[in-house]
Amino acid sequence: xxQPELKQLxxxxxxxxxxxxxxxxxxxxxxxxxxxxxxxxxxxxxxxKALRDKECYYGPFKGEFxxxxxxxxxxxxxxxxxxxxxxxxxxxxxxxFLIDDKGNSIIYKFYPLRDFxxxxxxxxxxxxxxxxxxxxxxxxxxxxxxxGKGYLNIADHDMYWFxxxxxxxxxxxxxxxxxxxxxxxxxxxxxxxxxxxxNAHTLNNGGPWDYMKIAKLVSPYFDKVYITGHPSMSAELIxxxxxxxxxxxxxxxxxxxCSNANLIITQHSGAVHMGAYTNTxxxxxxxxxxxxxxxxxxxxxxxxxxxxxxxxxxxYEEIENxxxxxx
Numbered sequence: 352x353x354q355p356e357l358k359q360l361x362x363x364x365x366x367x368x369x370x371x372x373x374x375x376x377x378x379x380x381x382x383x384x385x386x387x388x389x390x391x392x393x394x395x396x397x398x399x400k401a402l403r404d405k406e407c408y409y410g411p412f413k414g415e416f417x418x419x420x421x422x423x424x425x426x427x428x429x430x431x432x433x434x435x436x437x438x439x440x441x442x443x444x445x446x447x448f449l450i451d452d453k454g455n456s457i458i459y460k461f462y463p464l465r466d467f468x469x470x471x472x473x474x475x476x477x478x479x480x481x482x483x484x485x486x487x488x489x490x491x492x493x494x495x496x497x498x499g500k501g502y503l504n505i506a507d508h509d510m511y512w513f514x515x516x517x518x519x520x521x522x523x524x525x526x527x528x529x530x531x532x533x534x535x536x537x538x539x540x541x542x543x544x545x546x547x548x549x550n551a552h553t554l555n556n557g558g559p560w561d562y563m564k565i566a567k568l569v570s571p572y573f574d575k576v577y578i579t580g581h582p583s584m585s586a587e588l589i590x591x592x593x594x595x596x597x598x599x600x601x602x603x604x605x606x607x608x609c610s611n612a613n614l615i616i617t618q619h620s621g622a623v624h625m626g627a628y629t630n631t632x633x634x635x636x637x638x639x640x641x642x643x644x645x646x647x648x649x650x651x652x653x654x655x656x657x658x659x660x661x662x663x664x665x666x667y668e669e670i671e672n673x674x675x676x677x678x
Contacts, residue, residue, distance in 0.1 A: 360637075360663065365647035371513045383513075390514035393503075398523070400501035401435050406459070408495035408502040410440030411488045413464060414476035416581070417621025420628065421652045422476075422516050423505070424448045425524035431457035432525045438498075440491035442466065444581070447602040448628065452527040462491045466600055469583040477508050516652070526656050530629045533603070533610040540575040541674070542608050542631075544617040545586040545598075554644035556618050557637040562586055565616065565636075566594045568667060569674045577608040580622065614677065616670065619643055627657035634673055636664050 364370070372383045401407035407430065412423050423441065427449065430437055436459035439449070443463035450456055464484050471480055480488070488506070495502040505511045545562035562578065566588075570576045576594045579585075583600075590596045597604055609615055609629040616634045617623055626633040637643055650661070664670045 360641055360643050361647050361650070362642040362644050363647065364644060365651060366512070368513055368517050386509045387514055390510040391518070393510060394515055394518055397501040397503045401430060402433060404500055405434055406436040406500050408438040408498060408500055409505070410462065410491060411464065411506055412441035412445065412476060413478045413480050413484070413488070415473040415621055417624060418476050419445050419448070420621055420624040422519070425526055425656060426519050428457055428527055429523050429525040438462065438495065440464065440488060444600055444602055447606055448529065450527070450529070450532060452529070452531045454532050462487065464488065468581060476505055476511055520652070520655050524655055526627065528630060529606055530610040533606040533629065535607055536611055538575060538611055539573050540577060540612045541569055541573045541614045541616065542577045542579060542612045544580045544615070544620070544622040545578055545588060546580070546618045546620050546622070547584055547586045556620060557639035557643070560618070560636065560638055563588050564667065565670055568671045569616070570594055572674045572677070577612070579605050579608050614674070619646065619649065623649060623661065624653055624656070626659065627653060632659065633661050634664055634670065635661050636670060638665070
């Protein structure tokens with residue numbers, strides 16, 4: 352399939368505030384309006400207090416990789432850039448992203464949650480974690496409430512999903528280039544995220560790919576091809592030739608490989624946004640019928656962080672042709 356125009360790829364499903372009330376009757380719309388107004392009040396009250404006191408509490412982040420990169424890290428970087436001391440509760444594997452372009456932590460006090468993704472699949476930020484992890488979240492919640500400081504509880508799904516993600520697009524995000532920290536060498540390399548969904552086909556991610564086949568297709572055009580990602584979300588592959596498997600739960604490894612690379616190849620997933628942090632071109636591969644569900648949100652949120660366009664491929668042939676064109 353030749354690459355269609357972008358408008359053919361995008362389903363009209365951007366989760367704007369207005370989109371949330373599209374199927375509601377008059378009573379539902381009234382109830383939804385109350386939710387939105389309360390969320391705006393809570394967010395603005397928090398934000399003003401955080402800027403005034405120069406200290407705040409934010410969390411818990413317990414969700415998907417894409418939500419971390421699109422909605423939490425850029426907002427926390429924004430607060431840090433405003434001189435706010437941040438008390439943050441979130442998954443410990445996200446810590447390598449929480450630095451500025453000099454390597455300093457942007458978090459004043461970190462309340463870490465262990466990596467539980469091998470036990471529970473993440474879902475936006477409404478993931479129900481194991482009991483021991485929830486206990487740590489409850490501790491943080493009590494500390495935040497008792498502090499008297501501004502506290503944004505992003506476990507409030509209505510506030511987080513319908514309002515907060517959209518509200519911060521208007522000048523409340525900031526991005527430090529992490530390539531400055533994690534780039535370790537100049538090399539002609541490519542990174543592949545081998546997203547594991549079994550044989551499942553989803554409207555967001557498309558169908559499965561043979562990632563070793565992709566790696567072998569592109570390997571003649573690069574000195575190194577790195578296959579990386581989180582172990583619980585990645586296909587099991589074996590290193591071969593100039594193809595190196597470095598799947599790791601340590602995101603410093605992932606950030607280093609992406610910062611050194613010329614290209615990231617990934618399905619429609621949170622890994623798409625790695626390119627914004629490491630100034631790396633992204634090739635989004637999709638195996639399935641168009642349009643791609645959720646792509647409207649991916650593009651509008653990502654455009655707030657990077658002006659580098661995403662390129663698309665829909666077959667093994669198109670993947671190889673794109674890599675050839677980079678040469």
